[in-house]
Amino acid sequence: MLLVIVVATALLLATIIVHGFAVLLLYRIGMTPLMNAEGMSPLRRLHWSYFFVIGFVIAHLIEIMIWALAYWFTGELKDMEEATYFSAITFATIGYGDVTLEGRWRLASAMEGVNGILLFGWTTAFLFKVSAMLWFPRKPPGEAAGVDTD
Template identity: 80%
Template sequence: MLLVIVIATALLLATIVVHGAAVMLLYNCGARPLGNAGNLSPLSRLGWSYFFVLGFVVAHLIEIMIWALAYRLTGELQDLEEAIYFSAITFATIGYGDVTLVGKWRLASALEGVNGILLFGWTTAFLFKVSAVLWFGQATTDDS
């Protein structure tokens, strides 16, 4: 059981690093338009909103794949499609129950659910701030 906790913690940390890199990359790409949001057309604002949302979708897909590959490589799930499906519904805390893990690996899936909640929360906070800047004229921290 200790090995499972160590592996799950490493996976959790890996996904946090991926998410942090995504936040930095997306912010660096969008810093200039965010700093000049008042001069953007509504269509440009929408385009930048799409950019940030799609960037986080890609980040979450990578994070889901990290967990899926771990389930597959440990032999817990027999094929990659099943591992991706299980990881996605676990990461999103949907948990249909049609695919489950057995024994000690159930703890890893619980940690994946916690991981998903945290990273979706981080995404939500970032998108909320971006939306406030793009659509409601709130200043970025650089402007304050």
Template identity: 55%
Template sequence: MFMVILLSAGILFFTIIIHGLVVTCLYSLCIGAVRNARNLSGIARLCLTYVFVLGFVFAHFFEIVIWAVAYRALGALESMEEAVYFSAVTFATIGYGDVTLSGGWRIGSAIEGVNGILLFGWTTAFLFKVSGTLWFSEDSEDPKAGQR
């Protein structure tokens, strides 16, 4: 059990590092446009929103695949398709229960669920902040905004 916890913690840390790199890359790529959101059209703002959302979708998928590769490589699941499916359901904390791990690996799936909750939360917080800046930047620049 200790080895499963150790391996799962390693995967968790690895996916957190990946997520942090994606956040940093997306931010670096788009910071100029986000800072000048007041000068952008609605379509341009929407396109920037798509960049962030799609970037995070790909990041989450990649993180799910990392867990799936680990399950498959360690023999916890029979096929890669089953491993990706199980990992996606676990990472998203849906937990259908139609595919399960053997007793020794169940703790790993619990750690993956925690990983998914944390990374989805991080994504949500980041998207909330970026969306506020993109779509409501006029209000924050308006000197009368605080008097309403």
């Protein structure tokens, strides 16, 4: 059981690191447009929204594959297709139950579910902030509508 906890913790930390790099990369690429969103057309804002969403989908797919590789390498699941499917439904906390792990490795799948909840929450928080910056940019106090600065 200790080996499973150690391996699952390492996988959890690896996916957190992947997600952190995704956040940094997406923000670095999108920082200038986010800071200048006020002058953008709605279509351009939508394109930047797509950029962030697709970026996080890719990050989540990488994170799911990290867990899937572990299930496959340990021999818990027979092939990579089954391991990927199981990892995806576990990470997303869907848990259909048509594919399950045997014995001690079940604890790892529980940790993957917790991992998925945390990383989806992080993604949601980031996308919420990005959406606010893109769609509701703040004007400097002197430029607010109806405010006389004289």
